[in-house]
Amino acid sequence: MAFTGNFMCTSFKQELLQAKHDFTASTGHTFKIALYTNSASFTAATTDYTATNEVANSGSYSAGGGTLTNITPTTSGTTAFTDFADITFTSATITARGALIYNTTTGGGTGTTDTVAVLDFGSDKTSTAGDFQILFPTADASNAIIRIA
Secondary structure: OOOOOOEEOHHHHHHHHOOOOOOOOOOOOOEEEEEEOOOOOOOOOOOEOOOOOEOOOEOOEOOOOEEOOEEEEEEEOOEEEEEEOOEEEEEEEEEEEEEEEEEOOHHHOOOOOEEEEEEEEEEEEEEEEEEEEEOOOOOOOOOOOEEEO
């Protein structure tokens, strides 16, 4: 098993302090999610998107994954958080063990692939000529995919 849980990448934490990621829904950066087989290997030290062990193109899924729709950051109590809208890859035959969220416009530039977070699905998830959907958790202080408490 190559995936070992869900985590924010260390480089992302540093880049937040350097103001290189903009999660504003209407004017922010472009974030993508790529899907991977169980052969992929990610650690907190992962800094960039990679095509190595990414699932094959199928249906509406293509190399590099899909573009995520940002949920504008907000706060609740002492926790700041942001999230993404659910995403569906249609007519896809996919077996994925996890995913990588990354920013394609870090620091206002273009063509970058700076990692944000690694997601472990816990087991292989499969679709056969159908929908492969990623459901993000509720966007609140206890559940949002990105939280700073």
